[in-house]
Amino acid sequence: MAEKHQHDAPPSPYLEKRRTAAETEALEERVRRLENLLTEKGIVSKKTLDRVVSIYENDLGPLNGAKVVARAWVDEAYRQRLLADATKAIKELGFGGLQGEHMVVVENTATVHNIVACTLCSCYPWPVLGLPPTWYKNPPYRSRIAIDPRGVLVEFGLELDDSIEVRVWDSSAEIRYLVLPERPQGTEGFSEEELTALVTRDSMIGVARINSPS
Amino acid sequence: MNSIHDMGGMTCFGAVKPEEDEPVFHGEWERRVLALTLATSVLFGPLDRRRHVLEQLSPLEYLSYSYYERWLARIEHLSKEAGVFTDEEFASGVVEPSEVVPNVPIDPDTMDSIIRQGDPSGRDSGRSEPCFAVGDRVSARNINPPGHTRLVRYVRGRVGVIHRLHGTHLFPDTTAHDKGENPQPLYSVRFDATELWGSLAPIKDSLFIDLWEDYLEAENG
Known part of the structure; x- marks a missing residue:
C-alpha cells in the first residue's frame, strides 16, 4: 500500500525553487519600504508590529494545545466538555481569540483517525497551535490530503491499517479543528505536566500518533 | 472563482516535505509581513474580502510565490486600492508632503486585545431556522x-x-x-x-x- 501511495506523488520541480541571495535581499528591501510607507502614513506603528511578532513567536504555539490534550487525558469531565463545546472548554485554560473563535475537537480512537487541513488556504487553530508550519500551507498537503490522506500520512511515517477509519476535516469556514490524539500506552502513572510534554503539534493536526515513551 | 487556490483533490504537487524543527519564521521579512497583515486587517475589511485578493493572483504567481510573498502582494494591493499611498510613493518609497492629517495607527494593546478576543463569524441575527437536520x-x-x-x-x-x-x-x-x-x-x-x-x-x-x-x-x- 505504501508503494502505491508513493507512486501517486511524483516530484514537482517548480515547487522546489529556492530564492537566490539577491532575490531574498530584494524581498527584504520591498518589505522594509512597505513598512516605512505604512508607518509614515500612520497606518501601523513599529511598536504594534513588534507586539504581534512577539505574541506569535513567544506566546501562542503547540504547547497550548498540548495542555488542552493532557487535561482531557487526566480529567474525564473536562474531556466531555471539550468534545461537547471545545471553544468554551479551551477558554477554561485561558486560550482563545483570532483564528480560534469557533473550535471543534475531534477524538482519535483505536478505530478512527482524524486529520485536519485547509484545502482553500491555510486555516489553522492559532490560539492552540500557533502559526501553521510551511508544509500545511503548501500545495502538496492542501491538494492531496483530500483525495489521498493515507498516502500523505505515509510521508509523515504513519501507515494506518485498512481497518482504521480515516476522517479528513477540511476547514472551509471559520470553524477550527484540533485533534485529540490517543493517550499512548505506558503513561498510566504520568502527571499532567509529563503528559503535556509528550504531545506533539503533528499529533494535534492528525498527521502523527504519539509514541509510547517506553 | 474557479482558480488554483481551490486545490483539494489535485495530485500533481509531489510529496509533502516537513521541515525538521521548523522555526515560526524563516527570516525577519516574514515576521514583518505577518505583523503588517494583522495590523492592517481592520482597515482592509472582512477576512473573506482579504482572502479573495489572494485568490485573484494569477495561478503562476500563486504557485511560484511563497506563502508570505502572497501575503506581501496582498498588503501592497489593498494599500493601493484603499488609496493609502500613491503609485509614485509606492515606487519611490518616499512619502510626499501632504495637508492631510495623518492617520492614528492601532496601538499595541488594542492589537493585543483583537488577537486575544478574535473576530467571530457566528451571528445572532439572520436566517436562524435551519432547513436541514443532522442525518439529512x-x-x-x-x-x-x-x-x-x-x-x-x-x-x-x-x-x-x-x-x-x-x-x-x-x-x-x-x-x-x-x-x-x-x-x-x-x-x-x-x-x-x-x-x-x-x-x-x-x-x-x-x-x-x-x-x-x-x-x-x-x-x-
Missing part, C-alpha cells in the same frame, strides 16, 4: 460563483450527510463583495471518500467539510 442527505449545489466562495469544487454535485449544525454564520460569498453578511446556518457535512473520489477510494474513509445553507440542496432518494 444533502447535495452540494453545482454552481460556479464568479467571485469569492468557500464551496470547493470537489464537493459540487456530490451527496453527503449533515453531521452537525454549527449555528448561524456570516456568508463569505456576499461578505467578501460588500453585499452584506447574509448570516445563515452553517453545517458540517460528511462525504464518503467513495462519493468524492470514486469506487477505488477506501470504503470506510470520509471527508467532513463546513458548508453554508446556500451551498446545499435536499437530496431525495
Whole structure:
C-alpha cells in the first residue's frame, strides 16, 4: 500500500525553487519600504508590529494545545466538555481569540483517525497551535490530503491499517479543528505536566500518533 | 472563482516535505509581513474580502510565490486600492508632503486585545431556522460563483450527510463583495471518500467539510 501511495506523488520541480541571495535581499528591501510607507502614513506603528511578532513567536504555539490534550487525558469531565463545546472548554485554560473563535475537537480512537487541513488556504487553530508550519500551507498537503490522506500520512511515517477509519476535516469556514490524539500506552502513572510534554503539534493536526515513551 | 487556490483533490504537487524543527519564521521579512497583515486587517475589511485578493493572483504567481510573498502582494494591493499611498510613493518609497492629517495607527494593546478576543463569524441575527437536520442527505449545489466562495469544487454535485449544525454564520460569498453578511446556518457535512473520489477510494474513509445553507440542496432518494 505504501508503494502505491508513493507512486501517486511524483516530484514537482517548480515547487522546489529556492530564492537566490539577491532575490531574498530584494524581498527584504520591498518589505522594509512597505513598512516605512505604512508607518509614515500612520497606518501601523513599529511598536504594534513588534507586539504581534512577539505574541506569535513567544506566546501562542503547540504547547497550548498540548495542555488542552493532557487535561482531557487526566480529567474525564473536562474531556466531555471539550468534545461537547471545545471553544468554551479551551477558554477554561485561558486560550482563545483570532483564528480560534469557533473550535471543534475531534477524538482519535483505536478505530478512527482524524486529520485536519485547509484545502482553500491555510486555516489553522492559532490560539492552540500557533502559526501553521510551511508544509500545511503548501500545495502538496492542501491538494492531496483530500483525495489521498493515507498516502500523505505515509510521508509523515504513519501507515494506518485498512481497518482504521480515516476522517479528513477540511476547514472551509471559520470553524477550527484540533485533534485529540490517543493517550499512548505506558503513561498510566504520568502527571499532567509529563503528559503535556509528550504531545506533539503533528499529533494535534492528525498527521502523527504519539509514541509510547517506553 | 474557479482558480488554483481551490486545490483539494489535485495530485500533481509531489510529496509533502516537513521541515525538521521548523522555526515560526524563516527570516525577519516574514515576521514583518505577518505583523503588517494583522495590523492592517481592520482597515482592509472582512477576512473573506482579504482572502479573495489572494485568490485573484494569477495561478503562476500563486504557485511560484511563497506563502508570505502572497501575503506581501496582498498588503501592497489593498494599500493601493484603499488609496493609502500613491503609485509614485509606492515606487519611490518616499512619502510626499501632504495637508492631510495623518492617520492614528492601532496601538499595541488594542492589537493585543483583537488577537486575544478574535473576530467571530457566528451571528445572532439572520436566517436562524435551519432547513436541514443532522442525518439529512444533502447535495452540494453545482454552481460556479464568479467571485469569492468557500464551496470547493470537489464537493459540487456530490451527496453527503449533515453531521452537525454549527449555528448561524456570516456568508463569505456576499461578505467578501460588500453585499452584506447574509448570516445563515452553517453545517458540517460528511462525504464518503467513495462519493468524492470514486469506487477505488477506501470504503470506510470520509471527508467532513463546513458548508453554508446556500451551498446545499435536499437530496431525495
